[in-house]
Amino acid sequence: MKPHLETTDFDLSTFLPYLLNRAAEASSLEFQQYYRETYSMLRTEWRVLFHLWQYGNMTAKEICVRAGLHKTKVSRAIVALEQKRFIKRDKMAHDRRNELLSLTASGRKASIDLTQAAARFDASLVADFTPEEQVVLRSCLQKLSGI
Template sequence: MTPDDFHLSSFLPYRLAVLSERVSRRLSVEYGRTHGLAVAEWRVLVHLLRCGAVSVRDIHNCVNLEKPRVSRAVSRLETEGLVQKAQGAGDGRLVAISLTEAGRSALADIIPAATRIEAYLQSAVSSEDLNTFFNVMERMHAVLDEDPEAKPRTAMDLAPDAKAIPAST
């Protein structure tokens, strides 16, 4: 293969990174405007909404954030009063992190805005194509799942039916 034929702009990893980063930045405008949240904090809040009182490790295992990043995000959220920490019930090492009323109310603001942006992004795409899109992403994940050099996927990111991916066409 001739290296000169290589175009960055058609290189899959590059394309993914560019779109992902552009989308993330667009969302950050929204998070920031409403409550000054960074991506890590947004992920933590959303996870807490669904899972109630959980540990740092739980969050780390679910939302693709390194442990120190979760710890610091939680600290910031606690300072802002959106989250509270409590001593773990049985295990003294665990910290039970949960939403405060203010946190719940912040999410009530932000989730609709986030959903609106998501819908906006998808608005020019038919639902068949969107299905195919997600299916392709899942297949790429599946390839990486088999790759010993790749970082394992978190359990939460596994497709519900990952064991039997239906063909999309």
């Protein structure tokens, strides 16, 4: 059986969700290896840590909204980060359902290290792209992400 391009001019190698998935997986690999090996973190844990680092103390719920993550995923990441002593949580006085999350000293240290590693890694990913391409790429991705 030969390829069936005659049905439509559709081509898998230009299908956006496919490309995005492959690019996401390929580009995550190296950095993921770093935070896994160095801090035994999962992807969601690093995202949660990073949100606290970059946007300041907040509740699990706020992280869900900002990061676009399901609350069970965030809940589990918080437990793991707390066990690693990277964050602590405090019930908020005026509404004891909310827990304010904040970084510990070692959480801040890890955040700094990971931020720097991420910045270097990001630069290496786009090293072959022109500045214009980089701008277009990031802005298209932001639109697609709904950020």
